[in-house]
Amino acid sequence: MPSLNDNHRRHILHAFITIEERLADLExxxxxxxxxxxxxxxxxxLSPTECRVVRDHFARIRAAMTTHLKxxxxxxxxxxxxLRWSIETNLIHLQVTVADMGPRQLxxxxxxxxxGQAAVVxxxxxxxxxxxxxxxxxxxxxxxxxxxxLARLDASRARVDMLSTLDLKQA
Numbered sequence: 409m410p411s412l413n414d415n416h417r418r419h420i421l422h423a424f425i426t427i428e429e430r431l432a433d434l435e436x437x438x439x440x441x442x443x444x445x446x447x448x449x450x451x452x453x454l455s456p457t458e459c460r461v462v463r464d465h466f467a468r469i470r471a472a473m474t475t476h477l478k479x480x481x482x483x484x485x486x487x488x489x490x491l492r493w494s495i496e497t498n499l500i501h502l503q504v505t506v507a508d509m510g511p512r513q514l515x516x517x518x519x520x521x522x523x524g525q526a527a528v529v530x531x532x533x534x535x536x537x538x539x540x541x542x543x544x545x546x547x548x549x550x551x552x553x554x555x556x557x558l559a560r561l562d563a564s565r566a567r568v569d570m571l572s573t574l575d576l577k578q579a
């Protein structure tokens with residue numbers, strides 16, 4: 409076995425983690441291309457077969473990295489984080505982005521007439537409602553019955569709409 413000090417090992421591990429993160433990002437692009445969005449900057453110019461081949465190559469890269477870590481006796485010291493927490497945190501950031509599209513915030517780019525203000529408020533209300541629903545769903549206790557959670561989420565829609573209406577009346 410080659411002689412590596414702790415700093416060498418740590419650097420190799422972090423390089424492999426960086427490679428893994430980038431591969432995961434690329435796989436996300438591949439998966440997202442399967443259900444194209446009109447807002448996506450990606451054009452699906454790979455066939456499904458080509459996508460599978462690329463993902464197979466990624467699997468080989470991961471296997472090689474794992475083998476090298478074992479050969480060099482570098483332990484996998486990764487701080488695991490909850491998928492639920494990651495989704496929730498990113499949804500909060502998206503809610504802030506929606507809040508930042510309000511009439512008051514857009515006034516800094518120039519005056520908004522009443523129809524522009526109404527359109528922006530409709531966008532905010534719609535997206536806020538949708539983000540609130542997914543946040544509520546993600547925040548539910550893990551392991552609870554999925555059908556019960558979905559039914560409860562559908563039942564809560566009327567309450568969210570009512571709160572949005574009440575909030576507009578107060579504004």
